[in-house]
Amino acid sequence: MESRRRKGDGLSLASTLLMGMSCLFSAASVDTKAALSANPKYHHYREEYRRNLLANGLGLTPPMGWNSWNYFNCKIDEEIIKQTADALVSTGLAKLGYEYVNIDDCWAEIARDYKGNLVAKNSTFPSGIKALADYVHSKGLKLGIYSDAGYFTCSKTMPGSLGHEEQDAKTFVSWGIDYLKYDNCNEDGTKPTVRYPVMTRALIKAGRPIFFSLCEWGDLHPALWGAKVGNSWRTTNDIADNWNSMVSRADQNEVYAELARPGGWNDPDMLEVGNGGMTRNEYIVHFSIWSISKAPLLLGCDIRNMAKETMEIVSNKEVIAINQDPVGVQAKKVRALGDLEIWAGPLSGYRVALLLVNRGPWHNAITAHWDDIGIPEGSIVEARDVWEHKTLKTRFVQNLSATVESHSCKMYILKPVS
Numbered sequence: 001m002e003s004r005r006r007k008g009d010g011l012s013l014a015s016t017l018l019m020g021m022s023c024l025f026s027a028a029s030v031d032t033k034a035a036l037s038a039n040p041k042y043h044h045y046r047e048e049y050r051r052n053l054l055a056n057g058l059g060l061t062p063p064m065g066w067n068s069w070n071y072f073n074c075k076i077d078e079e080i081i082k083q084t085a086d087a088l089v090s091t092g093l094a095k096l097g098y099e100y101v102n103i104d105d106c107w108a109e110i111a112r113d114y115k116g117n118l119v120a121k122n123s124t125f126p127s128g129i130k131a132l133a134d135y136v137h138s139k140g141l142k143l144g145i146y147s148d149a150g151y152f153t154c155s156k157t158m159p160g161s162l163g164h165e166e167q168d169a170k171t172f173v174s175w176g177i178d179y180l181k182y183d184n185c186n187e188d189g190t191k192p193t194v195r196y197p198v199m200t201r202a203l204i205k206a207g208r209p210i211f212f213s214l215c216e217w218g219d220l221h222p223a224l225w226g227a228k229v230g231n232s233w234r235t236t237n238d239i240a241d242n243w244n245s246m247v248s249r250a251d252q253n254e255v256y257a258e259l260a261r262p263g264g265w266n267d268p269d270m271l272e273v274g275n276g277g278m279t280r281n282e283y284i285v286h287f288s289i290w291s292i293s294k295a296p297l298l299l300g301c302d303i304r305n306m307a308k309e310t311m312e313i314v315s316n317k318e319v320i321a322i323n324q325d326p327v328g329v330q331a332k333k334v335r336a337l338g339d340l341e342i343w344a345g346p347l348s349g350y351r352v353a354l355l356l357v358n359r360g361p362w363h364n365a366i367t368a369h370w371d372d373i374g375i376p377e378g379s380i381v382e383a384r385d386v387w388e389h390k391t392l393k394t395r396f397v398q399n400l401s402a403t404v405e406s407h408s409c410k411m412y413i414l415k416p417v418s
């Protein structure tokens with residue numbers, strides 16, 4: 001749960017982007033050599049780590065998992081969390097990479113204990129969070145929790161961590177927490193750039209690598225400073241389970257594409273796939289845009305009761321592989337002809353991920369030209385349709401065209417073959 005406010009878009013984006021770029025290149029002091037040598041595959045990202053205050057080695061690819069908010073809101077308890085962990089394993093989703101089981105707002109008592117510690121809500125989490133973490137870990141999964149850079153969380157049913165950052169970080173570490181979503185409600189009027197790094201430092205000091213998800217809603221362009229503070233940052237207000245909300249989050253998030261990188265991702269909010277407010281094709285567009293945008297893939301439906309159709313969408317290995325590609329470059333909307341959009345971004349092995357989206361009311365042909373999507377002129381290209389699971393027989397030169405239905409998409413991996 002996050003936003004209560006509407007974001008004005010009157011800020012000069014170009015100038016803040018430039019300011020942000022220069023601050024990204026200022027030095028960070030944390031030595032991450034140990035973390036790097038543990039991940040030899042990612043040595044070429046060492047400069048990115050060096051600039052990162054958090055430097056926890058997490059989020060080399062976008063996080064995958066589940067979060068309780070979109071489906072359950074405040075109505076959560078430890079049984080739901082345990083059953084969700086069980087279901088992630090039994091459905092095979094865990095094997096596909098969905099590893100984080102993230103508790104959102106409403107898990108704690110309104111009052112801290114006599115020592116000032118957060119306390120799990122007795123009526124809904126009677127066994128406590130440590131026991132829950134042990135359970136989730138026993139399934140080979142990771143447990144995420146939620147707090148707020150304010151005096152209360154957005155639901156106002158539990159305290160926030162403002163002024164208690166070190167104590168709460170220690171508590172989370174003592175429970176074995178792996179992921180912290182940190183919201184922005186009921187704050188003291190100071191800037192997020194002041195409040196969020198306090199928790200960053202507290203997490204470093206507490207000594208367990210915890211994925212730090214900044215849920216600042218895009219208020220102060222967190223993409224410009226988030227990489228030094230957290231592993232992901234929300235670029236938008238809360239998503240709702242409808243087409244307009246989904247595509248507007250995609251658009252707001254796309255603006256900051258250049259600022260995403262391994263260890264720090266733009267976050268257009270959690271997935272609504274399976275919650276019932278969009279058609280199958282619209283959910284396919286949702287999942288495709290999130291995937292190609294290197295967004296966190298955090299499922300937001302009831303994993304215990306997933307329709308076959310939902311499962312087919314979120315378990316598409318080829319689409320997940322685009323999201324998890326080690327190159328870690330967020331795709332851009334390289335061209336929009338009215339309602340017809342072309343999204344593209346590089347993948348490992350000189351391949352290109354291409355997404356053709358039709359946002360209009362009628363089916364239409366969409367053509368992607370090589371010079372718009374980063375394929376060298378003259379290349380002959382093989383195309384893999386990742387929703388049809390077919391490599392097309394045609395070899396493409398100069399461009400690729402497809403007819404796309406209303407509120408639908410086509411998604412390809414393009415590979416130059418000569």
Ligand SMILES: *[C@@H]1O[C@H](CO)[C@@H](O)[C@H](O)[C@H]1NC(C)=O
Pocket residue numbers: 122123126
């Ligand atoms: C928690 O709730 C149970 C029953 O609902 C009660 O017996 C117990 O005393 C409560 N524990 C605390 C610490 O409040």
Ligand SMILES: *[C@@H]1O[C@H](CO)[C@@H](O)[C@H](O)[C@H]1NC(C)=O
Pocket residue numbers: 367396397398399400
């Ligand atoms: C696409 O490329 C083909 C050659 O493969 C060319 O004949 C055609 O005119 C191009 N289409 C568009 C719309 O540019």
